Amino acid sequence: MNPYIYLRSLRHAEHTVFGVQNGQKFYTDVQFNRKQAYSSGQQVKRSIMDMLTSSLNVMPAPITFNWVIKKEGKTLDASQREAWAPCDPSYVDQLLGGYMKAEKDNSVIKRRSPLSISAMRPLHPLLGGLEQEGELSTFDRTSHPNHHPVRVSDEKGNLLSEEQLQEFLDTTGRNLSNRLLVKEASRASGLFVYDVCVDLRTLFCVSTNKLEPELSTEIKDKLLAEGWIETSNVFGPCLLAPKAERERYIPALAHTLINWRITSNQSRTFSLMETLALAISDNANHLAGAIRARLDEEIERKAHPYLDYDAGAKLFVTYPAEGYIRGAINPTADALQRAEQDIAQRLRDFDYENQVAG
Structure with a gap:
């Protein structure tokens, strides 16, 4: 079984802002020379983790913020140092979001997130951009x-x-x-996509390799006491989250990957950012073919969104897609619910406990 799940979601954003502090973030497409609004992969990941903990009704991991007070003569000054994560995968946002902690003795504990998340950016340079309301x-x-x-x-x-x-x-x-x-800051509008890759091999497994530690000895002992299972994956020995926890996390993760919302900006520029279509596959190339754009053959510098039902991915299309995509076939009211069920089933089908053949 392929140990990856790939997901691409197409959303419609209308006159909104993905980032507030310094205005809407953008980059310039080199081929079409157009400014492209985007939400960074880090911002998307943060929004996913926020919604995941909310859906499960659990607190996120406590982060320690370090300040150092220095005295120079009679003057006191404060400087902020790196924040510390607890590096404890019993917190779901640490298990799925990853973590890193560097101690002053140069020892480092880190876990790479099993979720690889792209920036949310225009489906095509001609299908999304920036508007300026005025100075x-x-x-x-x-x-x-x-x-x-x-x-x-x-x-x-x-x-x-x-x-x-x-x-x-x-x-x-x-x-x-x-x-x-x-x-005034600029606003983003258009059709935007984001991609997610889920690595099932490490989704609920945390390495116990002492040479590249993901766990401290104290946390490892704590997890074993909580019922985590000693097993192995292709990367070596690891601890596996208890089945009851996995079953609790799976539907919440499936729901969150589809229904997350940007949580840092919408007090003054709310947009529904409704999902138009969603593609799921175990092959990344199938996603790129299933939800893509086509250049207009007659009109220069014009593109159209396109859904390809024969590209190899499983497509789920919602009613709003009919307003933006010609040929949006068989949209349904329950498309996103069925997509959730599909993702959840793929997550359940993987044999986490017996990843390495005996």
């Missing part, structure tokens, strides 16, 4: 001027007296209203 927008409360006060101060933060304020207004002829000009 400025207005935060306006002039409709109720007496309810929203205007505070006027000098450079040191001292409030101006009535006489000083009147002198300023008379001298400059300025208006000081309760309206604020806000610099």
